[in-house]
Structure formats: C-alpha cells, structure tokens
Amino acid sequence: MITLHGFAASNYYNLVKYVLLYKELPFQENLVYGGSDELLKVSPVGKVPAITTPEGFNLSESSIICDFLEETYPDTPLYPESASERAVVRQIMKIAELYFELPSRRLIPYVLSGTNAPEAVKEEVRQVLNRGVTALNRLCKFSPWIAGEQFTMADIYVHYVNTIVSAFASTQLDWDVLAEIPGMQEWNDSMGQSAIAQTVEADRLANMPGFMQHVKSQMQAANVK
Ligand SMILES: N[C@@H](CCC(=O)N[C@@H](CS)C(=O)NCC(=O)O)C(=O)O
Secondary structure (H helix, E strand, C coil): CEEEEECCCCHHHHHHHHHHHHCCCCEEEEECCCCCHHHHCCCCCCCCCEEECCCCCEEECHHHHHHHHHHHCCCCCCCCCCHHHHHHHHHHHHHHHHHHHHHHHCCHHHHHCCCCCCHHHHHHHHHHHHHHHHHHHHHCCCCCECCECCCCHHHHHHHHHHHHHHHHHHHHHCCCCHHHCCCHHHHHHHHHCCHHHHHHHHHHHHHHHHHHHHHHHHHHHHHHC
C-alpha cells in the first residue's frame, strides 16, 4: 500500500491525496510535519507531501508525485492522450504554481504571526499575481473543466493552489484575485462540492488545531534560540 506522508492542513498534501482518492488507490496516511527528521528520511528537503510506494520507493514534490501516480497507475487517466494537450495541462499547473501559489505563500508567515506584511512585499506579490491572472485568463477554459472537456490533473492542482490564494493573498491584499478570471470562482466552487474534495476538506479541518499547535511550538522554539 502507498503511504502518504504529511499533514492535512497542507494544500500540496491535499492535492496528492485527491489524486490517490480519484484513482481509487489504497493508501495510508502518516501524519508528519515539515522539517522533521522523520520526514527527511523520505523527502530530501523535508517538505510535505512525500509518498512511499509498496516497493519502498520514496518520492516528494507534489507535481512529480502526480506524474508518477499517473504513469504508474494509468487507469482513470488525469492527463489527455495527445502530447500537446498534456503539455497545456502541465502549463496551467506550472503557471498556477509559479504565479499564484508561490507569491501567495510569501504572505503566510505574516498571517501566522499576526503581523502585517510590509508594503514592498505586498507590491511584489501583487505584481507576480498579476502575471498569473493574465496567463490563466488566456489558458483556462472552464468548459466545463479548467483545460476544456476533460477533467485533468490541472483541475485538482489549481483548485488546491486557489485555497492558498484565497486564504492568504486575497485577504492580505484586500483583492479578490480569483474574481479577475471569469469563470474561475464558479469552477472552483463546483470543484469543492465533489465527494472527494469534501472528504479532503473535512480532514483538513480536523488537522487545523494540531497544525496550529505545531506552528506555535515552532515559533516558541525559534524565539528561545
Ligand atoms: N514544491 C513542494 C512544496 C511543498 C511545501 O511547501 N510544503 C509545505 C507544506 S504546505 C511544507 O512542507 N512546509 C514545511 C517546511 O517548509 O519546512 C511541493 O510541490 O510539494
């Protein structure tokens, strides 16, 4: 059985979990937080998520895990057949990661520590997000899925990227980023209504108190040093 290492408050963890559930692959979850020695044994940079296969192969990086799962378990495919259509799906995922997820993440430490991000940081984040908005406006179809007629890995990936954009960028910048892309909010809402998304969300909510306790103890340890 596959082991999924990480914690359910992580959107990266959740997108891989969604793929495992969608492909109906048996897996067990191993609750472990970032940076721990236990995680470093299966994830070279000590980040969540990582998986261990039944053969004992360890892999990290969410998009790489997604590709590995697709190649290893091609039933219930999550990529189109044609190379160019597959590339478009990956292009949407990469742009969402670089121009939506990563700039939004820069605001997380300020939110978690209850401080306000400096205006210079906010401005940098706004500029990168703006490029993401322009690119995703060009690429996303929502007809009905993000890349067109087929439900793909990009639907799963961008839905979980959007959780970070909404929770951190939109709130900190007082800017409804998703509203800049016609169709994005409606598609995102419908993604959240699937049975799998609801299972993943219920687990996320259940993990939040434990995760916040972990963050608190990390901050206390950093202050002691
Ligand atoms: N590029 C990585 C990013 C993973 C990541 O940032 N995970 C966070 C949790 S959402 C983490 O493990 N943070 C702990 C740390 O940085 O030590 C991926 O796609 O899997």
